Amino acid sequence: MVEENNRTELSDLGEFGLIKHLAEFVTINNPSSIVGIGDDAAVIDTREKQTIVTTDILCEGIHFDLTFTPLKHLGYKAVVVNLSDVYAMNAEPKQITVSIALSNRFSLEAVEELYSGILLACKRYGVDLVGGDTSSSLSGLIISITALGEAKEEEIVYRHGAQENDLICVSGDLGGAYMGLQVLEREKAVFKDDPNMQPDLDGKDYILERQLKPEARKDIIQLLKDFHIKPTSMIDISDGLSSEQLHLSMASQLGCHIYEEKIPMDPTTVNMAVEFNIDPTLCALSGGEDYELLFTIGQTDYDKIKSDPDITVIGHMLSKGEGCYLISRDGSAHELTAQGWDAFLDANPEPGPDDLPLPSEN
Amino acid sequence: MVEENNRTELSDLGEFGLIKHLAEFVTINNPSSIVGIGDDAAVIDTREKQTIVTTDILCEGIHFDLTFTPLKHLGYKAVVVNLSDVYAMNAEPKQITVSIALSNRFSLEAVEELYSGILLACKRYGVDLVGGDTSSSLSGLIISITALGEAKEEEIVYRHGAQENDLICVSGDLGGAYMGLQVLEREKAVFKDDPNMQPDLDGKDYILERQLKPEARKDIIQLLKDFHIKPTSMIDISDGLSSEQLHLSMASQLGCHIYEEKIPMDPTTVNMAVEFNIDPTLCALSGGEDYELLFTIGQTDYDKIKSDPDITVIGHMLSKGEGCYLISRDGSAHELTAQGWDAFLDANPEPGPDDLPLPSEN
Numbered sequence: 093m094v095e096e097n098n099r100t101e102l103s104d105l106g107e108f109g110l111i112k113h114l115a116e117f118v119t120i121n122n123p124s125s126i127v128g129i130g131d132d133a134a135v136i137d138t139r140e141k142q143t144i145v146t147t148d149i150l151c152e153g154i155h156f157d158l159t160f161t162p163l164k165h166l167g168y169k170a171v172v173v174n175l176s177d178v179y180a181m182n183a184e185p186k187q188i189t190v191s192i193a194l195s196n197r198f199s200l201e202a203v204e205e206l207y208s209g210i211l212l213a214c215k216r217y218g219v220d221l222v223g224g225d226t227s228s229s230l231s232g233l234i235i236s237i238t239a240l241g242e243a244k245e246e247e248i249v250y251r252h253g254a255q256e257n258d259l260i261c262v263s264g265d266l267g268g269a270y271m272g273l274q275v276l277e278r279e280k281a282v283f284k285d286d287p288n289m290q291p292d293l294d295g296k297d298y299i300l301e302r303q304l305k306p307e308a309r310k311d312i313i314q315l316l317k318d319f320h321i322k323p324t325s326m327i328d329i330s331d332g333l334s335s336e337q338l339h340l341s342m343a344s345q346l347g348c349h350i351y352e353e354k355i356p357m358d359p360t361t362v363n364m365a366v367e368f369n370i371d372p373t374l375c376a377l378s379g380g381e382d383y384e385l386l387f388t389i390g391q392t393d394y395d396k397i398k399s400d401p402d403i404t405v406i407g408h409m410l411s412k413g414e415g416c417y418l419i420s421r422d423g424s425a426h427e428l429t430a431q432g433w434d435a436f437l438d439a440n441p442e443p444g445p446d447d448l449p450l451p452s453e454n
Numbered sequence: 455m456v457e458e459n460n461r462t463e464l465s466d467l468g469e470f471g472l473i474k475h476l477a478e479f480v481t482i483n484n485p486s487s488i489v490g491i492g493d494d495a496a497v498i499d500t501r502e503k504q505t506i507v508t509t510d511i512l513c514e515g516i517h518f519d520l521t522f523t524p525l526k527h528l529g530y531k532a533v534v535v536n537l538s539d540v541y542a543m544n545a546e547p548k549q550i551t552v553s554i555a556l557s558n559r560f561s562l563e564a565v566e567e568l569y570s571g572i573l574l575a576c577k578r579y580g581v582d583l584v585g586g587d588t589s590s591s592l593s594g595l596i597i598s599i600t601a602l603g604e605a606k607e608e609e610i611v612y613r614h615g616a617q618e619n620d621l622i623c624v625s626g627d628l629g630g631a632y633m634g635l636q637v638l639e640r641e642k643a644v645f646k647d648d649p650n651m652q653p654d655l656d657g658k659d660y661i662l663e664r665q666l667k668p669e670a671r672k673d674i675i676q677l678l679k680d681f682h683i684k685p686t687s688m689i690d691i692s693d694g695l696s697s698e699q700l701h702l703s704m705a706s707q708l709g710c711h712i713y714e715e716k717i718p719m720d721p722t723t724v725n726m727a728v729e730f731n732i733d734p735t736l737c738a739l740s741g742g743e744d745y746e747l748l749f750t751i752g753q754t755d756y757d758k759i760k761s762d763p764d765i766t767v768i769g770h771m772l773s774k775g776e777g778c779y780l781i782s783r784d785g786s787a788h789e790l791t792a793q794g795w796d797a798f799l800d801a802n803p804e805p806g807p808d809d810l811p812l813p814s815e816n
Contacts (some may be wrong), residue, residue, distance in 0.1 A: 126504060127612070130613075131612050131613050131614075131705075132508060132539040132540075132542040132689055132690060133507055133540055133542070133543050133545075133601075133603070134506070134507045134508070135504050135505070135610060136504065136506075136507060137504045137505070137607070138500070142488060142497050142498065143497070143498040143499070143500065143602075144497055144498075145495055145497075145498060145600075145602065146495035146496070146551075147553050147585060147600060148587050149553035149554070149587045149588075149589050149598055150589075151555045151589055151590065151591045151592065151596070153591075153592040154555075154590045154591065154592065177494040177495050178494075178495055180494040180495070181493065181497070187507070189508075189509045191509050191511035191598050192511070193511050193513045193596060223507060223508060223509060224509060225509055225598075226511075227512075227513055227516055227517070228513065228516045229513045229516065229596070230513065230515040230516065230593060230594060231592060231593045231594075232593075234511070234596050236553050236587075236596075236598035238507075238509060238600040239495075240507065241495070250493050251492075251493050251494070327494055328494060343492075343493075
């Protein structure tokens with residue numbers, strides 16, 4: 093791409109120039125991607141499979157803060173959050189379209205950084221960039237991505253398929269992305285007060301990476317296939333465990349118990365939560381942006397996953413009348429509430445009912 | 455929907471509340487729409503057909519001006535511009551996803567107005583709203599729509615299929631949307647100077663509708679099917695005839711002649727252009743937003759379309775070496791230039807080489 097320290101104005105290229113320039117870096121690899129960039133629309137052929145479609149819009153100042161988010165990481169993450177939704181259907185993502193709107197604050201070199209992250213995610217996950225749109229905005233950067241995937245009809249896993257007594261499983265660990273954000277916000281505030289202060293990020297790599305460069309759990313979808321497990325219901329954790337579990341329970345018209353002591357958390361996450369005076373469990377329940385998979389399986393599948401380090405059984409489904417509860421370490425039951433990350437609340441952050449500060453990027 | 459004069463804050467509903475509320479107005483009608491709103495992703499089954507995907511992002515202050523654009527019209531137009539791209543592939547649009555980002559200036563009632571236009575367009579064109587995303591923005595309204603369509607592989611028409619001596623055809627008439635915008639901009643400026651002035655929009659219904667509530671040419675796609683014509687190449691006119699014809703010519707590696715006297719224009723458009731001291735032909739060549747179809751057909755198909763009032767033959771394709779020219783009424787040849795509507799130039803409008811003011815909404 094272009095040398096560093098140069099600044100090429102987007103207005104010098106125009107929209108067609110920019111699209112043409114970006115398209116030079118794009119290759120098409122999936123057999124189902126018949127035609128990509130360069131016509132009125134892309135053409136896709138999933139043949140006997142069904143097509144999965146999901147879309148997300150990310151706005152500067154709401155979803156990301158460019159003072160501590162490198163553009164390449166942002167591009168990578170913007171793709172990953174969409175792919176995560178496709179995997180949550182037990183499907184394989186194959187194509188994305190990317191629309192961006194940006195103010196004249198951004199140079200061509202900045203756009204290239206953003207796209208280098210987008211294309212890196214495409215490469216890692218075997219996804220083709222097949223179309224998009226570019227525009228000016230009056231303020232800030234907006235990224236809107238649509239991901240398309242494919243799966244055989246009988247493979248697709250919805251939110252509504254859980255059965256009574258099914259085991260509730262989660263991949264990886266939770267709360268890390270939220271604590272990563274808290275650290276970045278704190279260091280930003282410190283830097284604002286005294287620009288000579290160096291950020292204190294030592295030993296926090298794990299949670300920073302969880303926030304800045306999350307991965308979608310392609311590996312878990314493959315693992316489940318290898319184990320011959322088809323989850324009965326599945327969702328990805330973008331808004332916090334509590335909110336997502338309520339989605340599964342409501343869609344399946346069932347109750348559930350989740351056991352606090354079973355919720356997988358990385359020690360870095362727990363330590364940082366303690367440092368911030370936040371209950372670590374609340375980070376997992378309501379922090380969001382973990383992009384792990386939450387799914388239910390029949391009890392007969394338990395033996396297949398019980399020794400896998402990437403999957404943790406955290407509870408089980410119950411009849412609807414039994415409600416949705418977190419069973420705490422002392423055995424008391426707390427009703428789950430949808431205290432998730434909310435893009436609307438976030439614009440005017442206020443303390444939530446659990447006194448958990450919502451992620452704020454203002 | 456909610457009574458007029460009420461104002462419900464979006465922050466009172468939250469993102470899930472808003473999505474749930476909007477989803478109540480959405481129905482799924484196409485057999486290929488297997489699952490719509492309500493899971494991690496939508497599921498689509500086009501069976502033996504191929505899937506067409508196109509996306510557009512529209513930003514307040516760049517693509518639309520809410521001082522003279524009713525939200526319902528804006529919603530309608532935002533859908534139509536995407537469907538137009540699907541028709542330009544000779545395909546049938548079937549699904550859309552809609553992502554919006556908006557500041558707290560907008561109430562629930564405003565969002566409902568926007569969606570009422572979106573859903574009206576869905577109904578008119580037989581398209582299902584199957585997913586989307588909603589978010590806050592720090593300033594203004596952003597709408598990102600992805601449209602999906604379907605067509606048999608052998609039906610799809612690309613930009614690159616034109617052959618030497620093919621006839622160049624255009625549907626409807628051109629330049630109207632651009633002149634409609636000029637009128638609206640003028641009346642806005644007048645109103646700014648003197649808020650007691652009433653807007654002078656009499657007799658301008660046609661061009662105002664072309665700007666505020668364009669239609670996609672579903673009827674032309676059907677007409678071509680009825681006539682057993684498969685265009686050799688096709689594109690929709692969003693950026694002006696000149697720019698789009700250059701796309702067809704470049705993709706097909708051919709030259710062309712377009713005859714000025716053949717370009718279809720409505721008398722209202724021509725009269726307004728004269729009033730504004732703009733060459734009417736320039737409105738057609740560079741105005742944009744007409745959403746008519748530009749396509750090429752073999753000469754043997756001429757008899758089938760020659761008496762159709764909705765289709766005009768405006769020129770023919772030539773070998774590459776002969777270049778791309780407009781033949782003016784006096785017989786002189788002018789090279790076509792891609793002086794289209796450009797979202798980047800538009801943010802900092804400057805007079806173009808043809809002295810045609812670019813649409814500016816600042």
